[in-house]
Amino acid sequence: MDIIQINYRDSRPKAPPPENVELKFSERAVRELEQLLTHYPDKKSAMLPALWIAQREYGGWLPSNAIAEVAVRLDRSYAEVEGVATFYTMYHPGHPVGKHLIEVCTCLTCSVCGAYRIADYLKQKLGVDYGETTEDGMFTLEEVECLDACDRAPVLQVGDQYIGPVTREDVDKLLERLRNTAEPTSVKLADEIVQTQLHASDQEKVRKG
């Protein structure tokens, strides 16, 4: 029988004491959250959009201070917000992601259509495994479940784009394009999701301040 050591305690982000939580949201982010809160009957219900705001504000991931800030702003406990952030795979709590997060679908249709060959090629080109970030902080590679774009298998997701059916040549072009993309696609995606959830009138109020 194999015994597998679970390093859960070491890898779990630590909750900062409430008095040490730095509120780092920009003025714009605070106004966005204020508008979003008007859509819901209570603060707790706005947790998913609040986490998207936090993910954008903190550079595409959720350090423990980001989770604590959402908890403070929504009057919830750290554990409750952390529970939500760690449940959904689109949030990245506890460890930074690169400027560009490349997600490879290896679910059934994509794997039949060559997803593992593409994943191996990406690992070789980037010199990282799943869950790792290149030394220059440019790329993080993740393996994901079905992206609901099986008709384009094998599929990658980068920011708000699906790329598929993807070939090795496409991977080369994609990496070249991303290296020359100034705006981090992981932050851009978070911002687009926040903007999608704000009504046009909300966006106007946010702009006016």
Ligand code: FES
């Ligand atoms: S199996 Fe890859 S998108 Fe559905």
